Amino acid sequence: MINQYGGELAALLTAVFWTITALAFESASKKVGSLSVNLIRLFLAMMLLGVFGLVTRGSFFPFDASSHQxxxxxxxxxxxxxxxxxxxxxxxxxxxxRISMLIMAMAPPIAAVTGLLLMGETLDAKSLLGMALTFAGISMAIMARKEPGASNGKNRFSNPLRFRYPVKGLLLAFGGAAGQGVGLVLSKYGMGDYDAFAATQIRVLTGVAGFVLVISIYGGWSRVREALMHKPALKRLSLGAFFGPFLGVSFSLIAVKYTSSGIASTIMSIVPVLIIFPSVLIMKEKVTWREIAGAVVAVGGVSLFFI
Structure with missing residues (x-):
């Protein structure tokens, strides 16, 4: 089964890793800001990937990668x-x-279309059904979430279609989904048969350079220095970097290496569902029956990829 469903299993592990890292980064971001978290997590991941490469491949940096990679x-x-x-x-x-996470569930079809256009990947009827069920389950779970501070015990989002959301925000969330979906396919195209962890390090190095530029433009280096002095935040950042950019992203590349981009992205998109239960246990949030039903539907959709 491992050989037959290696890509799907790697995608499922990625979802688990990203659930852990989401909780860690949410806590850290509230303490030191998201830009600081993004830069520090990628720097820590770069070091972890370098040490891993030195032990397994004899090189701290991926100097053996081709120009194409x-x-x-x-x-x-x-x-x-x-x-x-x-x-x-x-x-x-x-x-x-909540709305951003719902729109982020568009990443799988974006990845599937990008994989079709860039690499000629196709999906069979069972895979399309699995994607549809997973998306439906995620939608059920997320649309049922109550906004903190909702008054009188009523869910102000019980009928979300009645509300109008800023087009700017919707486009930004769609940009996030597109970044995830397209980025995954580009990774697969660039990686080929190259080592997934070394390929991740190249992506992380670029990410570090990009955020250094962004923080320099926005003048956020004082926040970064404050973050480095904040020990509780650094502990969460270290945990998130290990399970996120180090293990999570690397396993996501293993996933797309052995299965289609659309299937891998769909399985990885169940993070919003997986995160419900640790949120209840750790963050003491309340969960509704609709959220549980959505989780069951989403897991059922993922299970179709293994049948």
């Missing part, structure tokens, strides 16, 4: 890490995390 993986890092995350974090500010 350096170019396309670097572009992938800019699209996925820098542009995608910048759009997504700004979308949180404009329309909130």
């Amino acid at each position: 350096w170019i396309w993986l670097s572009v992938s890092g800019l699209v996925g890490f820098v542009l995608g995350d910048l759009f997504l974090f700004q979308a949180y500010v404009v329309v909130g995390a």
